[in-house]
Amino acid sequence: MTFVCAFFIIFSGGEPMIWHRVKEILIRSGLTLVATIVASIPLLLFLGVEHLTSPEGFWQKLVLYGFGLWILGIIQFILFICWIVALIFIWSIKD
Numbered sequence: 001m002t003f004v005c006a007f008f009i010i011f012s013g014g015e016p017m018i019w020h021r022v023k024e025i026l027i028r029s030g031l032t033l034v035a036t037i038v039a040s041i042p043l044l045l046f047l048g049v050e051h052l053t054s055p056e057g058f059w060q061k062l063v064l065y066g067f068g069l070w071i072l073g074i075i076q077f078i079l080f081i082c083w084i085v086a087l088i089f090i091w092s093i094k095d
Contacts, residue, residue, distance in 0.1 A: 031090050039083035042072040 046068040055061045 042076040
């Protein structure tokens, strides 16, 4: 009897509750991954520029780290706050 009920639930167009929950968690996890990548763009930009330029002298390091740590650090901090707000919004939505 339970096999027949499960058969009708799956193949009659009705969606079992567990698959709905799994799909919901996968979508939210994907959105979390996208938000994390967007929030870490300044860090990735700084690491890429540092790797490509490989500063050697005092003035080169001063300019690179001054720009990287102050300007990109401020942007990274703002994006971190936006990331926290986005995750709260993503994971608190009820269906």
